[in-house]
Amino acid sequence: MREGLEAGLVVSILLAALRKTGTDGHRVSSAPVWLGVLGAVSVAAGFAAVLTFSTSVLSSAGQEAVGGLLSVLAVGLVTAMVFWMRRTAAGLSRQLRGEVERAAAVGAGALALTAFLAVGREGLETTLFLWTAVKASGSTAAPLVGAGLGLAAAVSACWLLYRQAVRLNLGVFFNRTALALIMVAAGVLAYGLGDLQDAGLLPGTHWIAFDLTAHLDPNSWWVSIITGCTELAPRMTVLQVVAWTVYLAVVVPLFVRAARPAPAPRTAAEAPAAATMPAATPAATTPAAPDAAEAPGRWVRLAGQRPWPVAAVLVVVPTLAATAAVLALPSAAAATVTVTRTRCAQEWTSARAGSQTIAVDNRTDRAGEIDLVNASGAVVAEIETIGPATTADMTATLGSGSYAIKCLMSGQAAASSASVQVSGSSAQAAPAAVKPVTLQELTGPNDAYQHYAAGVLARLTADVAALRTDLTAGNLAAAKADWLTAQLDWEEVGASYDSFGDAGTAVDGLPDGLPNGVQDSGFTGLHRLEYGLWHGQSAAQLLPQVATLGADVADVSRNLATDDEAGDPTNLPIRAHEIMEDALRDHLSGIDDEGAGAAYPETWADVQVTRTVLGELSGPLTARAPKLLPLAEQQLDALQSALLATRADGQWQTPQQAPQQAPQQSMQQPPAAARQQVDAAIGALLETLDQVPDLLEVPPSH
Incomplete structure (x- = not known):
């Protein structure tokens, strides 16, 4: 407007x-x-x-x-x-x-x-x-x-x-509308930088500032309104958030303070027009003729x-x-197909060998997934999420064989198009098709993971008992050592965010968002003990916190098999990537450091549980990507070696001095080269693990 x-x-x-x-x-x-x-x-x-x-x-x-x-x-x-x-x-x-x-x-x-x-x-x-x-x-x-x-x-x-x-x-x-437009422009800037990251032109694709998709439905009406008005997404990288914040912090004050030039003298006839619409009303006088300096140029005279x-x-x-x-542009799409409430890609009647793009027009009011599958049901190409009333492209390289399009729309039964036979060969090598994983294939690995987690939680229970003994005796030095043991055992349970829901937050939550911060009564668990131990609190002050922690760990152990997050087999492939993603976001950045400076040992523990999760998933993973697990193991070895290289005289060091650390508790940092080696190793590993959730995604059936 x-x-x-x-x-x-x-x-x-x-x-x-x-x-x-x-x-x-x-x-x-x-x-x-x-x-x-x-x-x-x-x-x-x-x-x-x-x-x-x-x-x-x-x-x-x-x-x-x-x-x-x-x-x-x-x-x-x-x-x-x-x-x-x-x-x-x-x-x-x-x-x-x-x-x-x-x-x-x-x-x-x-x-x-x-x-x-x-x-x-x-x-x-x-x-x-x-x-x-x-x-x-x-x-x-x-x-x-x-x-x-x-x-x-x-x-x-x-x-x-x-x-x-x-x-x-x-x-x-x-x-006034300029301020609204500046807000929208900030969102478009963040979105554009995200596109450049996805295209590989900017770094930081895996440096996630926040990801609310686990808590919010991106297709809900109120999320759509916020996204439509601001162009902000439920999941954004650090670069996107920083760019959005800096743009607004710079542009809005400059706009508010922008000095307006003094108005030029106006005739009485011009004054009312300027207050409403410039020159909308014919003036009674005609302005003076333009001087020679303002005479039309040669190109204007010719026109x-x-x-x-x-x-x-x-x-x-x-x-x-x-x-x-x-x-003059080459043809982009081999076909344009539509999805309705009753039909799935009925226009899919022919295709050719080679690379091509299929435009999918979702004419429903539902979001969903669109898959191009071969005769065995393996996915050749997909649109992971297509919004309601949206058109999106699906690009695939087809070889000889039979192909169909499957429409998996939210709240609707799965539907499929007719199969189309493709003859001939492609000059380009077609990427390997991925057979969709079934819930049954993930149930066994998840049961094995539950058994493993139960064993680690039993160790954690013993660690909490040792902490209680230390504090009862007033031995704060031993309590610090036993706290680290307990924290590393919790990491080895596979503590990616929301793995155990609210019960997990009680064990390992942070003070962020609490009204009184670290002093808030709702701040409990391992990080609450970390804060107290490294900020001079007495054993008597911390003993009630140990009692609360023991009850919360028992709650996690008791509800392990029935917990909505940990007990869901479809979450296990996501956890294979999220554990190390959380290590980068929370540990190595210092976000969850409440004074101990334990980022490197915590990341080391995350390496161990990631090995366990990948081992449980080795069967379905190897069937779909035989080279992925050996590469991931090499990268886990490289990261583990880089982490161990940060130790000095048998003691862990810290990547940075966190603001939560008390001055008297500051720890030694390893050389810059050692810190960079850790960052490079975890970045390479995350690129590989990023494939696991996609390879082992259970397609929706309804």
Whole structure:
């Protein structure tokens, strides 16, 4: 609406100024202005078409790279536009009126060209920003509907302003909407940087700032509203959060403090117009003729003498150029298929060997998963999540064989298309198809993991008893050593986030979010003891905390098999990746350090439990990716060696001095090279483990 109102005001100012240029009762035709506007719309539409069709032929990584770069560019343009309008809104009317008067003196072609240039920038800017917003929202129809309503409202408002039917303080409107637009731009910037990370152009893909998808349904109405208004996602990387925060922290104060230039002297007739709509009402006086320095240039004079060729060039050439560019692009999709409540990809009737892209149009109000499977049921390509009313692309390289499309939509029975026979061979090697894992295949490994976890929890129970003995005797040094043993045993249970629900949080929770922080009564468990031991609290103060910890560990042990998180076999493949992801996010960053500086030994314990989880999953993993487990084992060995190299004189060191550490308890840091070796090793391991949840994902059946 804001962009449409800006463009509409420009057109209204041009028309209002044109009405005043006539002399002796002769009115200058407004047709050239409308032709110039039509040309600007033609350029914007052509730009949108080229963006859409040119990116659709790219690979997934290519689309993410282009989308990310254009998102960053759109944010830069919109930010510049917001500041430009704040500086020049007061004088925009006078500037455009002068241009119209000079153009009208030359001829109709110059008028069309002036309107084209005045509106064209707004059109290109709006097109790019809308395109990136649609990409950020998952290519749903909702942004287009919102854009259509906003533009319709803007056109209506401009017409009423022009007819003097309403009055509007445009300065206040633009300044207030600018803040909303800055907020949206911050979200688009974060989304664009995420695309560049996914494309491999920026690092930090696995440095997750937060991931709320385990707690929130991304398709719920209120999450959709927040995402639609801010472009923020339930899962964001550290780079995305930092960029979003820094952008707002820099741009908003600069915009608020931006000094407005002193207004130029105005005639009495101009004053009312400036308060409502610049130059919307014809003034009683005509501004002085432009000086020689403002005389039209040679290209404007030439355009003025050839009005209709100029109009044809402005309207027809952009359309022809965009059409030629789109037609010159290679065909991107072998088929376009639709998903409805009753049918799954009924258009899937033919395919060819080689690489191709299938456009999937979800016409339901449900999210779901789309799989392309071969005759044995193995997945060749997939769209892991497609939103309601969304179109998404699925790229696959097909060899000779039979293929079908499966639609696994939330709340609906699984459906499948007809099978299509593909003949011939592909010049490109087709990636190995992945057979979907069944719940039965994961039940055995999960039962084995439960048995293993029960044994570690028994050790943890003994560790808590040792802690109680130490504190009863007032031996704080022994309590610190036994605390570390207990913490490492908890890590070896496989304590990735939410593994044991609320009971696990009671054992290993942090004070983040509690009203009174570390002093809050809700802060319990191992980290509460860590804080007390390393911040000078007495044994008497800590004994009640040990009693609470013992009860919470017993609760986890008692409910192990029935816990919704730990007892669900489908969570085991996710845990294989999350354990080390949490080690990077929480331990090595210092987030969960309450004074002990135990990041390296905790990560070492996470290596051990990751080996256990991968061992339990070795059967289904080896059947789907024979080379993955040997590579993961090599990388686990490398990380373990790097961690052990941080020890000095048999003592663990710390990657950084956390702010929670008391000064007297500061620990020695290993050399920078040793810390970098740990970071490199865990990064390589996470790249490999990232494949496990996808390989062992149980497809939804309903």
